[in-house]
Amino acid sequence: MSDRFVRKLRHGAALSAEDEGVLSRMAEPIQRVGARQDIMREGEQAHSLTLILQGWACRYRDLPDGRRQIIAFFLPGDLCEPFGILPEFLDYSLGTITPVEFVLVPSSTILSATRASSSIERALWWDLLVASSLLHERAVSLGRRTALERLGHLFCELHARLDLVGLADRSGFVLPVTQRDLADALGISDVHLNRSLQALRATGLITLSDRYLMIHDLIGLQHAALFDAAFLHLRLAAKD
């Protein structure tokens, strides 16, 4: 199962073999870029949607004095913009964390797919709904959760999202981001992130080493982080 995008969209609507073929054919030509590169930069015009096939990326904003906020992490199978429209000028940058394989999908390709199949249309809307719920959750975290809760919540969120595309199992997942990335996503300093991470490790709920996050007690972690997976809007029982 190499196509994470199709795999994810199955959670949003029942796709026919034909639908899946259409979606898979979007995934070319594959482009590759190294770690810590920008795919698109704030202020540029976007001509296509970016679909991540492999590796991790993020949407981020830099402030003039060096502060940085990571607005969203993008995982394999993620579409980085809403599928129905492209902004004239980007108001954020899209950068890679690991080496990334991606594909630039023209709006017209996506739109004709939605017109050809209402299942594809529903699946894409579901995907957009989840992306927007993710932003709501991030606002709640940044606004009202403590550093420790934010961290636990992010781990739960990433676990749930990676699970959707078969990149996580019960015991954990590969977490290729630096502590500075986590700090910039959670709106805290890297020093404090380090200490929060140690506090979370001290609870015994997780272990993080060699870029692998081991979750010893998923339910316990979700509870400690006030995590509720409802925002994933998983209605259908999807099979692998």
Place this chain on the structure above:
Amino acid sequence: MSDRFVRKLRHGAALSAEDEGVLSRMAEPIQRVGARQDIMREGEQAHSLTLILQGWACRYRDLPDGRRQIIAFFLPGDLCEPFGILPEFLDYSLGTITPVEFVLVPSSTILSATRASSSIERALWWDLLVASSLLHERAVSLGRRTALERLGHLFCELHARLDLVGLADRSGFVLPVTQRDLADALGISDVHLNRSLQALRATGLITLSDRYLMIHDLIGLQHAALFDAAFLHLRLAAKD
């Protein structure tokens, strides 16, 4: 010009008289609800989209221990959900701040409008793009801006959005929210919000009294708040 919704959408696409007629006819039957009421509550199923015609509302989340985060303010002319899909279960509540006039628009009504006119479709996608950019901005504010910057930035944002629907002028706008609402939107305590507000007043950039925010120096305020209106994605010169 009573229809704020149409007025706003003109900024997203050139609408024909017929398009505007279709959009206006969505705005019935009008429902009314008092201040400080919930239109929809977290966990409920939504059957229609909510379109605000008059008054202020907000999307918010309550945490189990009483903390509250306001995720977005909704102004006259705002559609409170993405137009293409309704979640099976809401992951947030929709509450009013002032008395509100709104209308519940069935998805099918919106979808048939988008199919009837590609201008309407483009305008709605533009609206969705702006809503999502607003969420990005909120994440940046909550994560990386100081209390004072957040406050100034929110004032600039509200000014720009109200201006789109003719509810603001150069000198200011009616701001019917309490200090507690502002605090819950900006992720700070109400006490600290009060002090930040006083600090902002002390700069001479604004005055806030009797629910009216007077902006004495819009450019100065935007500068102090690191505000850039790019996220409104105003491509077309729209006329009133």
Place this chain on the structure above:
DNA sequence: CGGCTAGTTGACCAGCTTCAAGTATTGTGG
């Protein structure tokens, strides 16, 4: 008039930031 909500102020304290230094770990060119 009385009770509620909104706003204001003071005092104290906690969470988090900043600065600084030191230790691992990773990557790179000779």
Place this chain on the structure above:
DNA sequence: CCACAATACTTGAAGCTGGTCAACTAGCCG
């Protein structure tokens, strides 16, 4: 394959931003 540089992580100490608690004032509505 080593030496060195750069990046990532860790720790300590000091200080600031913003939180909490509490009291008081002002306005509003029944």
